[in-house]
Amino acid sequence: MEYNTQRSPLRLSEYGRNVQQMVDALPAIADREKRTAQAEAIINVMLRLQPKIKELEDYQRKLWDHLHVMADYSLEVDSPYPPPSREEIERVPEPVPYGIHAQQSGHYGAIIMDMIAAVAGEPEGAEREQMVMACANQMKRAYLKWNKNSVDDEVIARDLEQYSGGRLKLPEGVSLNMAMVASAEGRRPSAAPRPNGTRKRRTKRKR
Template structure:
C-alpha cells in the first residue's frame, strides 16, 4: 500500500491529487499542441471543482497561475496569460496605505470626505443644499456616537468648514434651514413623546370610566 507521505508533494492541496496527477501527465506529453490542449481541459476541470472562483475577478487568469504552480513552474504550453515566476509569488505584498483624515476628525470616516468633495463640485442649487444637509446630519450622528455627548450645530458647521478647507460653509448658504439638521431624530423623539402622552391619557380615561362604573353599581345596591 502506498501512503500519501510517499507520493509527490501536492503544490496546491485544495485542488486534490487527481488534478495534480493530470498536470504531471500533461508535462509528459511530447507535443506542445497536445500539452496545450490538455492544459485547457485541466483548466476547465479546475473551474468545475472550484466554482467559487468564478465569482472572483479575473478568475481564468488565477486558474492558469494555479496550473503553473501545480506544474512546479515547469510547463511548456500555450497560455493566454504570462506565467508567474517563483520570485514574483514569493515577493511579499505591498503595504496598504490607509486613508488619512484631516486633524482629529477620524470618527467622521472617509465617506464624509468623499461626500464633501462631491458637494463642492455641484453647482449652487437645491441638489447641493440637500447634499450638504445629508453631510451635516451624518457628521452629527457620527460625532454623537464617537464622543458619547451632544454636539451643537455650530460645532458641526465649523468642522465641515475645516474638513472642506474653507470651500464649503453652511453659514454662507442662506436658504439652508439649520433646524433641518438632525431633523429626523428630533421628529422621532417628538412622535414618541406624543405617542406616550396619548397612551397616558387613554389609561387615565379608562381608569376614570372604571371608577364611575363601580360607583354607579354601588349606588344601585
C-alpha cells in the first residue's frame, strides 16, 4: 500500500495525481524529441481536464507554465515558450487596491475581488476570520459555477492568498461549507447518515 507521505508532491492539485505522475516520468525519457512529444501529449490532457482555461488570454503559454511548475522547473524540452523561473511564478503579488480588478480572475468576478480587498483591510481578529471563511465559500461557489467539476479547497486557499496580496490565508486543513458547494451545483447537500443504518421513524397521527 502506498501512503500519501510516500508520494511525490502534488504541485498543482487541479490537474490531479495521474498528470503529476506523467510529469514526474518525463526526465526518464532519454531522447529529447520523444520527451518533448510526451510533454505535448500531457499538455493536451491538461487542457481536457481544465477546458475553461481556453477562455484565458494566451492559455497555451499558461499550460506550459503549469507543466514547468509541476516539473519543479527542471523540465528540459523544446517548449514553444521560454520556461518560467521559480521567482517569476512564486513571487508574492502586490496587494490588490480596493476597487481595482486588473489582476482579477474571470471566474470570480468583480464583486468577489472587491470582497477580498475589503476583508484584507479589516483588523485581525475573530470577526475577520469569519469574513475570510465567508469570502472563501463565495469563491468556491463561483468557481463551481464556472467549472462544474469539483475543486480542491487548496485551490481556493491559494487563489485567496494570491488575490489578497498574501494578506488572507485559510487555516490549514479547513473544509469549506459543503452546503454552499451543493447550492452552486444545483442540488441539496446529502443528509448525514444515521448510525447502524437505522431509518427515521414516522410519527403516527392520532385519530
